[in-house]
Amino acid sequence: MKKLLPVGVLVLALTAAIILNQQRGASAAPDHNASFVVNQATFIADGQARAMDVVPFVEGNRTYVPARYLAYAxxxxxxxxIWDALNQSATLxxxxxxxxxxxxGRAVLTVDGSEQAIDAPPLLKEGRIFLPVRWLAQALGYEVGWDEATSTVLVGPPGSIAHKPANEAAPLPSIGSYENLKDxxxxxxxxxxGFYNEVLVDQALTLRAPQSANQKAESSATGAAAPQSDADYSKTNIQVEGVDEADIVKTxxxxxxxxxxxxxVVTRAQPAADMTVAGTLDFTGKDFSPLExxxxxxxxxxxGTTHSQVYEPMYKDERQKRIGIMPPYSRNTVKAIIYNIEDKSGIKQLRELELNGSYISSRKIGSSFYLVTNQHLYYSPGSEIENPRPLYRDTAVKDSFIEIDYPNIKCFPDFIQPxxxxxxxINLDQPDQEASVSSYLGSGDNIYASTANLYVAVTGYRQFKEADQELLPAPYSSNVTRIYRFTLSEGRVSYAAKGEAPGHILNQFSMDEHLGNFRIATTQGDIWRTDQYTSRNNVFIMDENLNITGRLENIAPGEKIYSARFIGDRGxxxxxxxxxxxxxxxxxxPGNPAILGALKIPGYSDYLHPYDENHVIGFGKDTVELSGGNAFSADESMAFYTGMKMxxxxxxxxxxxxxxxxxxxxDRGTDSELLHNHKALLFDKDKNLLAFPVRVMVVDDSQAAPDSAIPQYGTFAFQGAYVYNLDLTHGFSMKGKITHLSAEDYLKAGNYWYDSDKNVARILYINDDLYTLSNSYIAANRLDDLQEIKRLEIK
Structure with missing residues (x-):
């Protein structure tokens, strides 16, 4: 028997769905509905996703569905x-x-004893009987229609066929039950x-501002000083204006x-000369590790994250019968603790929102806060599923965890994952309003958010059956990125659409929304191959329903995307x-994306940042390309990275x-968090200011290898902030360097330096002062000449 296609494979990109409705009795309203998709191993019946062991297909312009599942629908x-094996017939x-x-094989239906000719006979395939949908549906009294926009066969009682508006997404089915989840x-x-803690932190924080005697008398009547509304200060480097991103440092x-x-740690930073720690939120021993x-x-x-031991029965079925007892397990959750900080003399905790699983990302738009997590299911065939229901905790409702039951868990039927x-x-301005929480069978890898929409992207892999190997020589797999769009409105989240693009994305900057269109850059194929299945790069443009409306494919064959940025009408x-x-x-x-120009230079950029509408800054690594000689044959070449490049x-x-x-x-070995995390960049065009943390490695004469052209790794020379002036006349001008390491630290460092608490991680400015932050110190320097004003130790 031939191997079956895996879930979600769409051979020849051909899809069709059948929506079925049935009347029970002459006067009953339709109470059955279902949908089948060609080459998809799940179908939808009565709003619930169901598994099939064989898949529908199209032949001769007719859609064939496995008899068992069509009858059920x-x-x-x-x-x-009833199946008659001798005559290869079935009675329904x-x-x-x-x-x-x-x-x-017989193009005839016998309906209540009367024969009716049909133009598409039932077929026997892989040991299963497949029925032509149109003729069976009509024989049962259904009306059949065709939706050209969605390539959908519509089946229902006479007069019930209605086409879905073009801008309306089909509702997602639910899991429905525990047994169906296992199926x-x-x-x-x-x-x-294969498949590709209930601790409430209740604290109040008092911020102590440095005060003179006169200030103390004044503040006793007016309360602690509020932040200056006219202060000039830097903000986190974000992707989309108006959509804030969490970080380890904020001001x-x-x-x-x-x-x-x-x-x-909360530090009163202004005035810089009087900088002092005003208070701390200490989570040590409270089963909560803050992240950002x-x-x-x-x-x-x-x-932050929590890890707690949970003791509870393994599972209760629908009849409330316990099935075994599971040992204690660790529940990993992501928790957001919300504080009101308007009154700096007494910050108060408002609420907590906690989701089971691991942290993907979050966004904040005005007073609306959005959180996204993945909860893995530990599953093996024939066994029970550990922690089968998703959990969340919202202290606006109750302090304990809430289970999301199976009828309320939605499913992406074309992409089943454990x-x-x-x-x-949540709306931060409504601390008593219940959170909007939804759960989907699946996962996410990266998110992108505009002010109106949240996009969750996840990469899946398609494997091919043996018959396809002549077309796709082994080893070959094709990856595809699935995108799910959710609308955002004042803390409420609603599923809106789904789509897919060939290949995989690099990170959040591979995605963008502009004037109602979604743009995505992907790499597909294998970079190590040299035939037609080598890597290639693409840009796809999608409409609001995530249907591809424009495409630019096969860019730079044999290479992969190292960075992407969409800015207005350009990419x-x-x-x-x-x-x-x-x-x-x-x-x-949007229907005709095109390449305007290209520049080939040594090195590469890991991150692209707009300077203005006609200039872009690239941050990455310099490289040297070597070929021939002792290391390579005459037709071979390889690139080796050296130092950091801007x-x-x-x-x-x-x-x-x-x-x-x-x-x-x-030299080689030099690195910066900026190359992996855009939030490490401080850039202000109006101030001609650019700064970032960096660890510098330098090759001296004693390290040179005269018999090898391959660049050598350097030895440790510096960790701290590099600060530049940047303008269109002079380019990059080194303004200065700031380190938190002492002379003794450098002497002890030797050839390598580690992730020390003295490593500068972020740089920001407030008014005319520049601040560098490590876990050990906050240093304030004058912005004009970088002279140190004060260094505050964080104990």
Whole structure:
């Protein structure tokens, strides 16, 4: 028997769905509905996803569905289907007594004893009988229609056919029950060969501002000083204007908030000469590890993880019978603790929102806060599922965890995975309003958010049956990125649409929304191959329903995307294998994206940042390309990275982009968090200011290897902040360096330096002062000449 296609494989990209409705009795309203998708091993019946062991297909412009599942969808009971192996025929009896006989290979239906000719006979395939949907549906009294926009066959009682509006997403089915969950997971695994704490922290924090005697007298009547509304201060480097991203350091222009080990340290930073620790939120021993946070004039949101031991029965079935007892297990959750910080003399905790699973990401839009997690399901065929229901805790409702029951868990039927994606939102201005929490059978890898929509992207892999290997020589797998869109409104989250694009994405900057269109950059294929299945890069443009409306494919074959950025009507890509092609894309016409120009230079950029509408800054690594000699054959070449590289690209002439300025830092081994995390960048065009943390490695003469051209790794020379002036006349001008390491630290360092608590992690400014932060110190320097004003030790 041939191997079956895994879940979600769409051969020839052909899909069709059948929506079925049935009347019970002459006067009853339709109470059955279902949908089948070609080559998909799940179908939907009465709003619930169901597993199939064979898949529908199209042949001769007719949609064929496995008889068992089609009969079930039409409301025919299990004992209403009788198979006659001798004659290869099946008799179907509906609940109202109508009898239909079908015979494999015979283009005839016998309906209540009368024969009716049909143009598509039932087929026997892989040991199963498949029925042509149209003829069986019509024989049972259904009306059949066709929705061209969605390639959907519509079946229902006479007069019930209605086309879905083009901008309306089909509702997602639910899991429905625990047994159905197991069936879905078992079916997905068999077809693919595998699958790709209730602690309430109740604290009040008093911030102590440094005060003179006169200030103390004044503050006793007016309360603690509020942040200056006219303060000039830097904010977290974010992707989308108006959509804040959490980080380990935030400032409101007076105070600096820092995630520092198991604490949030709050420092009164202004005036810089009087800088002092004003208070801490200490989570040591409270089963909560802070990761990052948000700060505005009213709220502090601290996001972290918890790990707690849970003792409870393994599982209760629908009849409330316990099935075994499971040993204690660790429940991992992501918790957001929300504080009101308007009164700095007494910050108060408002609420907690806690989701089971691991942290994907979050966003904050005004007073709306959104949190996304993955909860993995530990599942193996034939066994019970550990922690089968998703959990969340919302102290606006109750202090204990709430289980989301199976009828309320939605399913992406084309992508079954052993886990749950949890998406939650709250309105910070409504502390007593229940959180909006939804759960989906599946997972997410990256998120992108505009002010109106949240996009969750996850990469899946398609494997091919043996018959396809001549077309796709082994080993070959094709990956696809699925995108789910959710609408956002004042803390409420609603599923809106889903789509997919060939290939996988790099990170959140591979996605963008502009003027109602969604843009995504992907890499597909294998970079190590040299045939037609080598890697290639693409940009797809989708409408609000995530249907592809424009595509630009096969960019830079043999390379992969190292960075992407979408800015208005343009897109920028950096691909790399031995050199760095910097591509400028025209995205003004969503139906016809095009390459405007390209520049090939040594090195590559890991992160692209807009300078202005005609200039882009690239941060990455410099490289050297080596070929021939002792290390390689004459036709071989390989690129080796050396030091960190910055470049300013001029794209005024979009057809001929130019590298205006470049700056290299250190030698091989030099690294910066900026290359992996955009939030580590401080950039202000108006101040000509650019700064970031960096660890510098330098090769001296004693390390040179004269017999090898391969670049050597350097030895440790510096860790701290590099501060530059940047303008279009002079390019990158080193302003200075700030380190938190002492002379003794450098002497002890030797050839390598580790992740020390003295390593500078973030740089920010308030008014005319520049602040560098490590876990051990906050240093304030004058912005004009970088002279140190004060260094505050964080104990």
């Amino acid at each position: 039409l409301g025919i009971p299990e004992n209403g289907v 009896t509906s609940t109202d007594g109508k009898t239909i006989i079908i015979t494999v 879905l997971l078992a079916n997905a695994q068999s077809r693919s060969g 409101d222009g007076v105070y600096i908030y820092q995630v520092n080990r198991e604490r949030v 946070m948000y700060v505005d004039a009213k709220y502090l949101v601290v996001i 886990g749950y994606l949890l998406v939650a939102g 920028y890509l950096v691909t790399f294998k031995t050199v760095d092609p910097f591509f400028v894309l025209d995205l003004k016409d 470049a300013l690209f001029d794209v005024t002439d979009v057809n001929n982009p130019v590298e205006m300025f470049r700056e290299t830092i250190g």
